[in-house]
Amino acid sequence: xxxxxxxxxxxxxxxxxxxxxxxxxxxxxxxxxxxxxxxxxxxxxxxxxxxxxxxxxxxxxxxxxxxxxxxxxxxxxxxxxxxxxxxxxxxxxxxxxxxxxxxxxxxxxxxxxxxxxxxxxxxxxxxxxxxxxxxxxxxxxxxxxxxxxxxxxxxxxxxxxxxxxxxxxxxxxxxxxxxxxxxxxxxxxxxxxxxxxxxxxxxxxxxxxxxxxxxxxxxxxxxxxxxxxxxxxxxxxxxxxxxxxxxxxxxxxxxxxxxxxxxxxxxxxxxxxxxxxxxxxxxxxxxxxxxxxxxxxxxxxxxxxxxxxxxxxxxxxxxxxxxxxxxxxxxxxxxxxxxxxxxxxxxxxxxxxxxxxxxxxxxxx
Amino acid sequence: xxxxxxxxxxxxxxxxxxxxxxxxxxxxxxxxxxxxxxxxxxxxxxxxxxxxxxxxxxxxxxxxxxxxxxxxxxxxxxxxxxxxxxxxxxxxxxxxxxxxxxxxxxxxxxxxxxxxxxxxxxxxxxxxxxxxxxxxxxxxxxxxxxxxxxxxxxxxxxxxxxxxxxxxxxxxxxxxxxxxxxxxxxxxxxxxxxxxxxxxxxxxxxxxxxxxxxxxxxxxxxxxxxxxxxxxxxxxxxxxxxxxxxxxxxxxxxxxxxxxxxxxxxxxxxxxxxxxxxxxxxxxxxxxxxxxxxxxxxxxxxxxxxxxxxxxxxxxxxxxxxxxxxxxxxxxxxxxxxxxxxxxxxxxxxxxxxxxxxxxxxxxxxxx
Numbered sequence: 001x002x003x004x005x006x007x008x009x010x011x012x013x014x015x016x017x018x019x020x021x022x023x024x025x026x027x028x029x030x031x032x033x034x035x036x037x038x039x040x041x042x043x044x045x046x047x048x049x050x051x052x053x054x055x056x057x058x059x060x061x062x063x064x065x066x067x068x069x070x071x072x073x074x075x076x077x078x079x080x081x082x083x084x085x086x087x088x089x090x091x092x093x094x095x096x097x098x099x100x101x102x103x104x105x106x107x108x109x110x111x112x113x114x115x116x117x118x119x120x121x122x123x124x125x126x127x128x129x130x131x132x133x134x135x136x137x138x139x140x141x142x143x144x145x146x147x148x149x150x151x152x153x154x155x156x157x158x159x160x161x162x163x164x165x166x167x168x169x170x171x172x173x174x175x176x177x178x179x180x181x182x183x184x185x186x187x188x189x190x191x192x193x194x195x196x197x198x199x200x201x202x203x204x205x206x207x208x209x210x211x212x213x214x215x216x217x218x219x220x221x222x223x224x225x226x227x228x229x230x231x232x233x234x235x236x237x238x239x240x241x242x243x244x245x246x247x248x249x250x251x252x253x254x255x256x257x258x259x260x261x262x263x264x265x266x267x268x269x270x271x272x273x274x275x276x277x278x279x280x281x282x283x284x285x286x287x288x289x290x291x292x293x294x295x296x297x298x299x300x301x302x303x304x305x306x307x308x309x310x311x312x313x314x315x316x317x318x319x320x321x322x323x324x325x326x327x328x329x330x331x332x333x334x335x336x337x338x339x340x341x342x343x344x345x346x347x348x349x350x351x352x353x354x355x356x357x358x359x360x361x362x363x364x365x
Numbered sequence: 366x367x368x369x370x371x372x373x374x375x376x377x378x379x380x381x382x383x384x385x386x387x388x389x390x391x392x393x394x395x396x397x398x399x400x401x402x403x404x405x406x407x408x409x410x411x412x413x414x415x416x417x418x419x420x421x422x423x424x425x426x427x428x429x430x431x432x433x434x435x436x437x438x439x440x441x442x443x444x445x446x447x448x449x450x451x452x453x454x455x456x457x458x459x460x461x462x463x464x465x466x467x468x469x470x471x472x473x474x475x476x477x478x479x480x481x482x483x484x485x486x487x488x489x490x491x492x493x494x495x496x497x498x499x500x501x502x503x504x505x506x507x508x509x510x511x512x513x514x515x516x517x518x519x520x521x522x523x524x525x526x527x528x529x530x531x532x533x534x535x536x537x538x539x540x541x542x543x544x545x546x547x548x549x550x551x552x553x554x555x556x557x558x559x560x561x562x563x564x565x566x567x568x569x570x571x572x573x574x575x576x577x578x579x580x581x582x583x584x585x586x587x588x589x590x591x592x593x594x595x596x597x598x599x600x601x602x603x604x605x606x607x608x609x610x611x612x613x614x615x616x617x618x619x620x621x622x623x624x625x626x627x628x629x630x631x632x633x634x635x636x637x638x639x640x641x642x643x644x645x646x647x648x649x650x651x652x653x654x655x656x657x658x659x660x661x662x663x664x665x666x667x668x669x670x671x672x673x674x675x676x677x678x679x680x681x682x683x684x685x686x687x688x689x690x691x692x693x694x695x696x697x698x699x700x701x702x703x704x705x706x707x708x709x710x711x712x713x714x715x716x717x718x719x720x721x722x723x724x725x726x727x728x729x730x731x732x733x
Binding site: 043177180181199200205206224242307308310 | 401402403499500529530531532534538556557558559562563565583586587600601602648650669670672673674675676679681690692696701
């Protein structure tokens with residue numbers, strides 16, 4: 001178990017960085033608690049793998065320090081950090097049996113054989129590998145091999161943290177559901193800090209208590225899945241989390257009203273005037289727009305309806321700007337004209353991409 | 366333009382990769398091959414392309430038998446999971462390469478490259494080399510090259526699998542438009558039901574080397590003809606339970622088939638079932654956490670794990686040894702081991718015969 005602190009950490013791959021864009025990882029200060037489940041989420045190139053490699057000791061940061069339980073480990077090698085790692089592609093010895101593969105990290109560290117036997121049985125049980133323990137790894141499917149890799153990451157009871165780098169990328173969708181649930185269960189039982197790197201929002205949100213959303217080397221938001229969904233701190237978070245992502249529209253903000261061209265949308269609260277010259281936008285998730293009846297709401301053109309089984313995605317246009325709506329499975333539309341109603345408590349205001357807090361409760365003076 | 370597989374099989378050293386398959390594909394819509402790893406998607410594509418020769422059966426293109434014809438002699442383009450481009454050439458030259466090979470005139474090359482680049486939003490990147498591009502743009506380049514080739518048949522084998530989630534989402538929205546604008550037969554392999562639904566078109570579901578169903582994508586999803594199809598075309602996975610019908614009563618059995626989990630009268634479509642043992646399947650979003658109407662059947666379950674995405678909750682439960690997943694809007698957290706009451710809607714049940722054939726389809730949707 002370990003509390004992990006990142007103190008003024010930054011990293012540039014080239015020497016003498018001078019401007020922000022020279023940094024793969026911009027300066028950050030974060031603390032991760034004992035036994036927490038954290039995800040690092042972001043697109044390719046956002047710095048999440050660099051950050052993971054710094055934590056594991058594969059990369060030495062150009063600035064700042066890393067503490068494990070208050071101890072400075074910045075200069076320590078991976079072996080001295082007492083962590084386990086699981087990678088995107090299975091790391092398995094083909095000539096060994098499943099049991100021998102699981103036992104390997106323990107044997108390597110001179111753990112006694114009765115403890116090894118017990119841990120191998122426990123971990124195999126967690127991952128549904130019990131009936132395969134005596135099989136050779138050679139010839140097993142990619143899914144099975146990745147389970148073994150996960151098992152090897154989980155088998156040491158004494159590690160401070162387990163780091164996962166896109167562990168489910170090569171797994172088929174159905175098995176992903178099983179493995180995610182198993183990992184979650186393991187975390188609940190094992191009381192170990194887990195850090196999980198992924199570009200897949202579903203994996204990040206379902207796994208983690210707290211998600212760190214990264215974009216161009218910066219941490220743009222650290223929050224619970226619910227916070228990220230309901231109150232994105234940045235339009236990037238709104239776009240990146242949610243399928244489809246949040247709708248972001250240019251709007252003029254006046255008190256508790258937003259004006260998009262000639263259309264007016266109510267906000268859940270009042271806002272002070274935004275800074276002069278700031279890009280002024282509102283964000284509303286497709287989940288919080290619904291089809292209006294009669295004259296309520298604002299008019300849109302429905303360009304396309306995607307039936308995705310358990311819901312319909314309406315691809316609309318408001319004065320030429322795209323707007324997605326998530327409608328129930330049973331929705332019926334007639335023609336391509338529709339009116340949309342936004343849940344005012346779920347319409348957020350952004351200035352230059354950053355969330356603006358409301359100044360007062362709704363209600364006009 | 367049509368591609369016909371006429372009872373093709375593929376057997377490799379006594380192992381059957383493709384069981385006898387007949388399929389007719391036409392242009393103007395995307396044809397999806399949906400199934401898990403090793404279900405036969407790639408094997409089938411290789412037969413269509415002429416990369417492999419079927420062990421038996423015929424491949425017909427526009428009515429002409431092309432069974433023995435090698436891939437080089439056919440007009441086929443392929444896009445793979447890995448981004449395959451010429452790293453030393455510009456994006457422009459990458460897209461132009463099949464036209465240059467053919468010796469097309471300069472003006473035609475220029476026109477076609479710019480057309481394809483426009484369709485795939487690569488206009489601003491034509492002078493760059495592939496490695497200066499994002500993964501999404503690299504794959505767009507590979508797709509543009511396939512389109513420019515003017516192939517009769519374009520095969521895409523999990524083309525988005527190596528892309529970030531959000532880039533996949535963007536391309537899934539754009540691809541149907543691109544396919545419609547191009548006059549080729551498109552075949553697209555995927556492991557992901559969600560991807561199939563977003564792409565639309567027609568879907569063939571695959572299970573262990575067999576096509577279980579082929580039809581308009583949403584129809585296959587809503588009206589699977591058998592259990593294998595329903596299972597392949599579900600994400601989260603469909604929930605299953607064994608039931609025993611006796612007269613006017615239905616008993617949901619535990620996994621071992623010995624104990625009764627819950628008993629209810631045969632209502633709605635279940636009424637016509639003869640006595641016997643069946644399997645019911647129902648989708649995770651059709652399990653309710655609260656009663657919303659009187660016909661629902663209450664089932665006592667134990668929580669295994671809850672997963673919360675911030676907008677939805679996936680509750681994995683144990684019911685008589687069966688593992689189900691309930692999907693509910695909003696945040697509902699149940700701790701592991703906590704009892705939870707679930708409500709099933711018999712109007713949403715798929716009922717399968719012991720041999721897997723569909724016996725009763727849900728009526729819930731027609732009513733909705």
